[in-house]
Amino acid sequence: MRRPTSVILTIVSTLFLTMAVYRGQAAEPRVIEIIATSDNLFRVVGSKKPVITARPGETLQLRVTVQAHKSATTPTVHSLTIKELEDRGWNVLLFEGTKTYTLVAPEEPGKYVFECIVMCGDGHDDMRGKLVVK
Numbered sequence: 001m002r003r004p005t006s007v008i009l010t011i012v013s014t015l016f017l018t019m020a021v022y023r024g025q026a027a028e029p030r031v032i033e034i035i036a037t038s039d040n041l042f043r044v045v046g047s048k049k050p051v052i053t054a055r056p057g058e059t060l061q062l063r064v065t066v067q068a069h070k071s072a073t074t075p076t077v078h079s080l081t082i083k084e085l086e087d088r089g090w091n092v093l094l095f096e097g098t099k100t101y102t103l104v105a106p107e108e109p110g111k112y113v114f115e116c117i118v119m120c121g122d123g124h125d126d127m128r129g130k131l132v133v134k
């Protein structure tokens with residue numbers, strides 16, 4: 001016969017496992033819709049300015065749509081780069097079409113500029129936005 005302590009341990013660990021599964025489901029990463037427009041600008045859907053707001057350490061799903069250049073003779077390529085967070089994955093090459101990238105906001109509150117670092121043509125110098133962590 002099993003000892004009462006092991007029965008209790010089994011029940012407690014099952015409970016914790018169940019809670020972990022539920023919390024995982026509740027914490028589905030937020031989806032942020034971003035458009036890299038045909039005139040080389042970032043738009044964040046639902047926001048007047050290209051600003052992403054996140055909580056410290058929040059996991060984000062960036063759903064990025066890249067529109068083809070107006071006079072596209074070569075494939076359209078951009079990047080979404082935060083220079084100070086490059087080593088944490090915030091440097092993705094963007095190609096025409098829609099793709100989702102899972103990235104984690106830094107733990108340090110602040111404003112971080114995201115920008116395109118691929119010379120994409122007119123508008124490139126203004127192709128940026130802000131990640132606001134608070």
Ligand SMILES: [Cu+2]
Nearest residue numbers: 116118120124
């Ligand atoms: Cu560019």
